[in-house]
Amino acid sequence: MILVDKEKMRAIDSYAINVLKVPALSLVERASLAVLKHINLNKFGYFAIVVGVGNNGADGLALARNLLARYKDVEIYILGDVEKASEEFRLNLESCQMLCEEIFYVQSIEDLEEMERRLNNVNLIVDAIFGTGLNRPVTGIYATVVSIINNVMKYKISIDIPSGLDASTGQDLGEVVDSDLIVTMQLMKKGIYEREIYKKKCVIEDIGIPQKAIDSVLYGLVD
Ligand SMILES: NC(=O)C1=CN([C@@H]2O[C@H](COP(=O)(O)OP(=O)(O)OC[C@H]3O[C@@H](n4cnc5c(N)ncnc54)[C@H](O)[C@@H]3O)[C@@H](O)[C@H]2O)[C@H](O)CC1
Ligand SMILES: [K+]
Secondary structure (H helix, E strand, O other): OOEEOHHHHHHHHHHHHHHOOOOHHHHHHHHHHHHHOOOOOOOOOEEEEEEOOOHHHHHHHHHHHHHHOOOOEEEEEEOOOHHHOOHHHHHHHHHHHHHOOOEEEOOOHHHHHHHHHHHOOOOEEEEEOOOOOOOOOOOHHHHHHHHHHHHOOOEEEEEOOOOOEOOOOOOEOOOOOOOOEEEEEOOEEHHHHOOHHHHOOEEEEOOOOOHHHHHHHHHOOOO
16 A cells, blocks of 8 residues: 655645646545445435635535535534645535535634534534644634544544544644544555554545656656
8 A cells, every 4th residue: 555644645636736737626526426325315404514724624625515506404613724725625615605505714703602502413524624734733713623523422423534644744733633534645644554543544535636746756657
């Protein structure tokens, strides 16, 4: 099994997008559908999607859009400054705004209290806060939200990486989302594989990153 650290994964993503011209939006969409296929829509109907403002969050918003497309009940919780959001995040947020009434920008203590209250009513929580972009300890409102998510007994899915885990070292950068399932994109991350508690609940999904991107970055194979 190929194992990559976050630097290598980000280099592969970048090669696919910038050299092989794979649209980033396509990768985000494929990531969202890769998670959707692991959700039993006959069993789960009321979702909380918790997003950061990077592309992990974009994956989460694309998943929210696909659930809303099926008239599922979705609440979206946004952490961070949307002004700093990625293009793929912004495009998916625009569509979610047309489909979803329940979009919450979590910034204050009152917002956190409301979130904690509302999470008791959903039956599946999606963690799309941080992926391979996590680059420092999780603190402040992010840490509080991870704790809120971990304290509510609901089925949880983490997109790509359980938020709080360093995808390269496997180090907990603060409290880590204690998800029931981790759907990691394209390649197994070293930080997951080296921690049995995460490895045993992680599935790998192909999101259409060309093998040529992987071979070029990992083995230097170029035409
Ligand atoms: N890159 C691609 O083509 C694809 C990526 N996918 C998904 O995107 C994430 C990586 O996205 P990125 O925007 O680089 O970073 P994150 O979304 O993981 O992080 C968001 C943002 O958060 C900031 N940040 C980092 N650490 C902290 C912290 N401790 N506290 C607060 N904020 C923090 C930092 O600025 C980051 O930029 C990848 O995991 C995939 O889920 C697609 O799946 C496929 C295409
Ligand atoms: K995540």
